[in-house]
Amino acid sequence: MIDIRPAPGGIICEGREVTVVFNRDPGDARCDEARLDPEVQTGSRRTFRADGGWRLSFAWDHGGALTVDYAAVICDYEEPILVAVTPEQGTLVTARELEASGIVLEFNAPVEAPNDQPNRAFRIAQVDGDAWDLAVSTAGRRVTLRVPAGVIEPGRSYVVTGAVTDERGNETEVALTYVTVAADE
Structure with a gap:
């Protein structure tokens, strides 16, 4: 793995995009507190949507794994009226x-x-x-x-x-x- 955004320790809330960049296609990538969005992705980049948890544990083919802690906050998605x-x-x-x-x-x-x-x-x-x-x-x-x-x-x-x-x-x-x-x- 090369990069993850937001960076570890950053702010995250439900629905926030989390991007993981690998040095090569990781194959099947998954996370316990986030879902792939879109569900089918190829290449060296994977985009997830956080489910609201503060700790995200990623795993991918060939035994790769990473756990990242964030500052989880409740985000307001109400648009201005x-x-x-x-x-x-x-x-x-x-x-x-x-x-x-x-x-x-x-x-x-x-x-x-x-x-x-x-x-x-x-x-x-x-x-x-x-x-x-x-x-x-x-x-x-x-x-x-x-x-x-x-x-x-x-x-x-x-x-x-x-x-x-x-x-x-x-x-x-x-x-x-x-x-x-x-x-x-």
Whole structure:
């Protein structure tokens, strides 16, 4: 065996991925407190999902064995919940409102918006056309999305998409729809 992650003594909780790297294919690899995920694996790397125990005992073909102790903790897998949106989703809004005040999202827990991940960044898109990145700022439970000036047109439908994560890495995807109207409507 060459490596194991997380390292011995690290934090582990139920469902956590444990990766064992061997110098060659170990054949049948097993663990008393973790399951192979996926069940069938070949090559020199094996990925297990921990069952929540603090001691993992691995064994593999040709008499190989290893016992590793971890700091077992109870992990929270509850994703952040969107509790309020301003302006409310589905309401008629003007381009001026969206550009001036932005879209404010409130969650039940502090969150971050991982805009360094293109498939998770917040964007606004015309239902049948172009899309633009939104400027994002976070402050605890609040996320403010700023629409670029001049891109919103009256009489169009827009979809806002993106994702936030909490301090434990739990993710919530966001999808909102707005219909814009002229300022005098």
